[in-house]
Amino acid sequence: MSQKITSISFIPRFFGAFGQFFKYMGSGEYAARCAAVGKGEAFAFEAQPTVVTKEVEVIREVEVAAPVLDSVNEDGAHQLLQLLQREARFIDFIQESIDGYDDADVGAAARQIHAGCAKVIKQHFTIEVVNSAPENSRLEIPADYDAKQIKLEGRVEGAGPYTGTLIHPGWKVTNTQLPKVNSTDNLTILAPAEVEV
Known part of the structure; x- marks a missing residue:
């Protein structure tokens, strides 16, 4: 963008000429630039633009891929759902819409379901924290950390x-003791239909 040039009056020009005289006499480079400008060439500023380079680290998010299993043991999953239904009527609760109930009714039902689910978990699984440090404490995570156990x-x-x-300390299963079953034919039946006669 070009700047508008305004005329300078006599007194500033008079004192400015003395300053420029000594600068002209003291610097051969400045004198050469003044001579170039006098010939109509573009004026070169003393302060050359400075190029600043800065290394910027790439910020990455660590994503853990879902485990790929060669085979899936559906029997254990079905058995767990059976236990949760039997002790806590978990499937009944999940399958029913709670939109028509107020918070007090949902809270009362959730208390019973919580107790039943907790009973199943405590009877058949040993669950421990992944990291035993108190929450909100400062931790140092090594560069070779296990991304399955620690999420940054x-x-x-x-x-x-x-x-x-x-x-959050995380959770891990250290022992599983599901009841042994002789036949897996009926494990997909989470709860039989109940008919009163």
Whole structure:
């Protein structure tokens, strides 16, 4: 963008001429630039533009791919659903719409379902925390951490190690004791139809 040039009065020109005289006499480079301008060439500023380069680290999010299983044991999943239905009527609760109930009714039902589900989990599984540190404590995560056991949240920069705040300890199953069954033919029947005669 071109700037509008305004005329300078005599007094500033008079004192400016003295300053330019000494600058002209003291710097051969400045004198050469003034001579070039006098010939109509473009004026070269003393302050050359500075190119600033900065390395920027790429911010990446660590995503863990879902495990790929060669085979799926559906029997164990069906058995667990049977236990949850029997002790907590879990399937009944999930399959029914709760839109027509107020919060108090849903809360009362949830209390019973919670107790039944907790009973199933405690009887048949041993569950422990992945990280035993107190929540909100500061942790150092090594660069070679196990992404299946630790999920990094927020801005993940560089290759580690990382320092962060534990917001959830995680859960892991250390032992499973589902009841043994002789036949798996009826495991898909989570609860039989009940008929009163």
